[in-house]
Amino acid sequence: MRLRGGAATAAMLMSAVTVAAVAGCTDQTAGGLGSGPGSGAGATTGGGAALTAAESLPVKGRAPKTGYERDRFGTAWADTDSNGCDTRDDILKRDLKEVRFTGGACKVSYGVLESDPYSGQDVTYRRGASKVDIDHVVALSDAWQKGAKYWDASKRIALANDPLNLLAVDASTNRSKGDGDTATWLPPNKAYRCTYVAAQVAVKKKYGLWVTAAEKSAMEKVLSSCPGQKLPTGGNPTKAPERFHAG
Numbered sequence: 001m002r003l004r005g006g007a008a009t010a011a012m013l014m015s016a017v018t019v020a021a022v023a024g025c026t027d028q029t030a031g032g033l034g035s036g037p038g039s040g041a042g043a044t045t046g047g048g049a050a051l052t053a054a055e056s057l058p059v060k061g062r063a064p065k066t067g068y069e070r071d072r073f074g075t076a077w078a079d080t081d082s083n084g085c086d087t088r089d090d091i092l093k094r095d096l097k098e099v100r101f102t103g104g105a106c107k108v109s110y111g112v113l114e115s116d117p118y119s120g121q122d123v124t125y126r127r128g129a130s131k132v133d134i135d136h137v138v139a140l141s142d143a144w145q146k147g148a149k150y151w152d153a154s155k156r157i158a159l160a161n162d163p164l165n166l167l168a169v170d171a172s173t174n175r176s177k178g179d180g181d182t183a184t185w186l187p188p189n190k191a192y193r194c195t196y197v198a199a200q201v202a203v204k205k206k207y208g209l210w211v212t213a214a215e216k217s218a219m220e221k222v223l224s225s226c227p228g229q230k231l232p233t234g235g236n237p238t239k240a241p242e243r244f245h246a247g
Contacts, residue, residue, distance in 0.1 A: 050198035071247035074157035095168035141179035164235025
């Protein structure tokens with residue numbers, strides 16, 4: 001944006017921008033943060049440096065995995081943003097190119113993942129024989145062991161379906177990740193590592209998850225190589241609508 005009209009006008013505009021930025025950073029549970037396609041891990045970034053956010057994450061030991069089940073985070077791909085499409089298709093629509101649908105404008109039947117974030121390769125998606133996964137950037141099992149086991153179901157359902165925590169990726173590369181955190185797994189595509197770690201930091205900060213000492217050290221190591229890396233923002237509210245339930 002170009003500012004015109006003198007120093008006084010510029011000062012007023014800069015003040016307004018600052019107020020808006022602060023509001024956008026602090027209101028993490030309001031619907032105004034954005035939801036659905038375009039507001040996830042690949043969205044336009046802002047809200048502060050990722051390295052600074054990583055340094056602020058609380059450090060604790062990994063809790064036992066005891067009690068973890070996928071259904072503790074609700075039915076897979078619940079339509080928590082109430083747009084009529086399930087979460088998986090929302091992310092496919094957001095992240096794929098050349099998208100085609102079957103039976104309306106929700107079910108993605110075809111698309112191309114151009115330059116997959118994890119492998120750097122182009123991957124073709126075909127419904128029913130997919131080579132594309134929707135990855136939880138912060139794995140649900142990892143979240144369970146770092147705070148989510150103590151949440152109510154509504155917050156766990158929100159995390160599992162938050163576009164900020166979801167990314168379309170090459171399935172074969174994703175399977176090597178498991179429930180790893182930054183200390184145990186990074187994308188083979190080195191060019192994407194800063195963006196990937198910043199996304200994990202953003203999700204953990206938004207939801208109040210902790211990190212292990214090794215994880216925090218690994219995050220800081222990656223982000224120190226890109227100190228200007230911004231922190232992704234957006235996604236859905238941290239509380240799912242009351243109609244959704246988890247096991």
